[in-house]
Amino acid sequence: MLKAVGILCILAGSTGLGMSMARELELRIEELLQLQKLMLRLRGEIRYMHRTLPEAFFNLSGSTSPPFSDFFRQTSLELQNRSGQTAEEIWTRNLQKYFSGLHITRQELTELEKLGSMLGCLDVEMQVSTLDYYLEQLRQSAGQAEQAAGSRRKLYRYLGILSGAALVVLII
Amino acid sequence: MQCDEVLSIFPREIRDLIQSLHLSSEGLQEIRIRAERPVLIRYRNRELVTGRTVSRDQVAEILSYLGSYSLYAYEDEIRQGFLSLPGGHRVGLSGKAVMEARRVKTLGEISSLNIRFAHQIRGCADPLMPYIWDGVRLLHTLIVSPPGRGKTTLLRDCIRQISDGSGLWPGKTVGVVDERSEIAGCFRGVPGNDVGMRTDVLDGCPKADGMMMLIRSMAPDVVAVDEIGSKEDAGALRYAMNCGCVLLATVHGSCMEELLLKPVLREIIEQKMFERYVFLEAGKVPGRIGQILDRQGERVC
Numbered sequence: 282m283l284k285a286v287g288i289l290c291i292l293a294g295s296t297g298l299g300m301s302m303a304r305e306l307e308l309r310i311e312e313l314l315q316l317q318k319l320m321l322r323l324r325g326e327i328r329y330m331h332r333t334l335p336e337a338f339f340n341l342s343g344s345t346s347p348p349f350s351d352f353f354r355q356t357s358l359e360l361q362n363r364s365g366q367t368a369e370e371i372w373t374r375n376l377q378k379y380f381s382g383l384h385i386t387r388q389e390l391t392e393l394e395k396l397g398s399m400l401g402c403l404d405v406e407m408q409v410s411t412l413d414y415y416l417e418q419l420r421q422s423a424g425q426a427e428q429a430a431g432s433r434r435k436l437y438r439y440l441g442i443l444s445g446a447a448l449v450v451l452i453i
Numbered sequence: 454m455q456c457d458e459v460l461s462i463f464p465r466e467i468r469d470l471i472q473s474l475h476l477s478s479e480g481l482q483e484i485r486i487r488a489e490r491p492v493l494i495r496y497r498n499r500e501l502v503t504g505r506t507v508s509r510d511q512v513a514e515i516l517s518y519l520g521s522y523s524l525y526a527y528e529d530e531i532r533q534g535f536l537s538l539p540g541g542h543r544v545g546l547s548g549k550a551v552m553e554a555r556r557v558k559t560l561g562e563i564s565s566l567n568i569r570f571a572h573q574i575r576g577c578a579d580p581l582m583p584y585i586w587d588g589v590r591l592l593h594t595l596i597v598s599p600p601g602r603g604k605t606t607l608l609r610d611c612i613r614q615i616s617d618g619s620g621l622w623p624g625k626t627v628g629v630v631d632e633r634s635e636i637a638g639c640f641r642g643v644p645g646n647d648v649g650m651r652t653d654v655l656d657g658c659p660k661a662d663g664m665m666m667l668i669r670s671m672a673p674d675v676v677a678v679d680e681i682g683s684k685e686d687a688g689a690l691r692y693a694m695n696c697g698c699v700l701l702a703t704v705h706g707s708c709m710e711e712l713l714l715k716p717v718l719r720e721i722i723e724q725k726m727f728e729r730y731v732f733l734e735a736g737k738v739p740g741r742i743g744q745i746l747d748r749q750g751e752r753v754c
Contacts, residue, residue, distance in 0.1 A: 333523035360522050363461055365514075368522040401522040404559065408525050 287452070292445040299441015306430040306437075309384040313423040316385075316393070317416060319345060319353075324412045327405060334368065334401050335360040352379040372397030389422050459542055459568065462518040467492060470505045481570050488512045488564040509564070516563055519544060529657070531560050533633070540645040541571035541638020571638055573646045577603070577740040578610035584745050584754055585729050586622055591615065591675060592728035593694065596703040597712065603739025604703040605635050605679055607731075609646060610740070611701060612636065612677050616649020627652040628673030628698075630663030636679055661685035668696050677701040687717050694726060708732065709750060729753075 319341055326337035338357035342350045352375050359371045373394050380390060392415065399411040460468050471484070476496050483495035488509045494501040519536050520527050530536050536544045548563035585594045594611075598604045618624025631637050631654050638645035639656035648654065653671045655663045660678045667673055676698045681690065682705070690700055704718060709730065712718045721727065725748040734743030745754040 327525065331526045331528075333521035333526045335521050335523075363518045365465060368517070401517075401520075401524070403525060404528050405525045 284453075288449045291448050291452070292442070295445025295448065296438075296441045299438045299444075302437040302441070303430075303434045305384050306426070306434055309386070310423060310426045310430060312383050312385050313389070313419055313426055315345065315349060317419045317423065319349060320412055320416050320419065324409060324416070327408050327412070331405065348379040348382065352376070355379070368401045369398045372400070385422075392418055392422075459538060459540075459570065462515055462538070462544075462568075464511050464514045467505065467507065467511065467515075470503055474501070474503075478570075479572065483570065484568040486512060486515065486566040486568070512564060512566065515566060528559065532557055534560065535633070537634040537638070537640060538568075539638070539640035541573070541635065543569045543571070543633075543635065545569065571635075571646070572606075572739075573609060574603075574606055574739060575610060575613070575647070577738065578607055578614055580742055581607065581611065581731060581745070582614055582622075584731075585611070587728075589623060591622075591625065591699045593700045593726060594702075594729040594731060595727040596701075596731045596733065597706045597708075598703075598733035599707050600705060602733040602735060603741070604733060607733065607740035607742075608677060608679060608701060608703050609636050609648060612652060612675075613647055613649040615675055615701075616651040618651075624649075624651050625674040625699075626672070627675045627677055627701075628664075628667035628671050629654045629677045630658055630660050630667060631656050632658060632660050632663065632679070636677070659685075661689040664689040664693050668693055668698060673698055675699045675701060679703050680705065682715070682717060684717055687721055690721065690726065700727070702727075709746065725749075 322341055322344065323337055326332045326340060330337075332340070335357045338353040338360070342352075342354035342357065345353070355378075356371055356375045359366070359375070360368060364371075376390065376394055376397070380393070383390070396411065396415045400408065460471055463471070467486075470492065471494070474494070476494070480497040481494070482498070483493075485493040485495075486507050487493075488507060490506060492503045492505050492507060494503065516524065519538075524531065527536055531546060534546050536546065538544065545565075545567035546560055546563050547565040547567075548560045551558045551561050585592050596604050596607055596611075612627050612629060615622070615625050616627045627649060629636055629648060629652055631639060634656055636646070637648045637652075637654040637656065639654055642656060644652070644654050653667065653673065655667055658666065660681065661683070664676055664678065667676060676693045677700075678686070678690075679702070681687070681702045690702070693700060704712065706712045706715075706718075709722075709732075712722060728748045730746040730750075732743045732745070734741055742754070744752055747753050
């Protein structure tokens, strides 16, 4: 009886692990798509409304969910406070604070950090070009993530179940 | 906007320096910032030379604060050489002009800033009001003076009084085309100065286009503009007048003879478009009236 319960626990655990790894792939795609939507909106705020970054970030914070909303709200507040830091410093610090738990890759987070160093300066045309370039990078990342997820999703799920089954066989 | 809020555009060291001087906000006229030069303050018509030199980085920091880290959002203002602050305060900019197709595209490497504090003087138009009304009819009025004598200050108070009305005169809907954000001191579209309860402000819009837009959209009784002078302005003034609007305007000049030397103004004067010409004189109080002429050039005050 005890053995049967143990086998069930091992199978449930390994299957859950496989599912969770597959889910992480999906979360990365969702986060990249969310970033795309937000950057498109930011582009519109700058391109058509000529809004300042604190205003645009505040508006973005109202149209999304945590941690994106928290990031944009906090960055907007800190920019308004004129604390003596540059916009890039504020952007980078808040990225690390709010986005460390995201499922995007280290490379994708670095690209987002680089975007912060380009925002705010020069003219609208330059801002729009910068955002377009970043949006293109996001599209590529999302495409790659989609491809990777397509092949790995099943692999992680089956691997979870099979590794559990293998462990069970070994124990028996 | 209080002066303290204007001071928040400065880095802490400069902010502390200015606060340590204990200057009253009423007397503060200008703060001049130049890279690698000391901060100069104009206070109660006197210049105060501070010992603090401003670095290039500090000028860049002030610019970041001024533009809310978003100078791209102020392209048009920078091209014209100024930025507006809440409350009608203005920051003049100077640096390297970037040209494109023989026009100034923007200012780069900005190294000099002139923060000019606006002071609304309520009631400065009191002596003028009886002369620009004929019973309950408001007269087309042109305020004339050289720079710095308070044309805009006087115009702003006229607008406020005409808009709010009084026991003697009814309140009128006033449309203001505030091309350089000096009259109403708009910040994010909302007037920082009191321009009256029946006043609509078209902020940052060229005068000629703005007058047409206001007349078509807001049906003003009175149209007010600052510093007229171009051919387009004259055409728009004529259009506004033909639409039944009363005109309130200002122009640079010191006397009628000087105005007649300018072709556009000469035409306006000869067509007797304005019924009152108000000439300002130098004085301690901005907007001090020297003389008022009627459309024939006869002195009425």
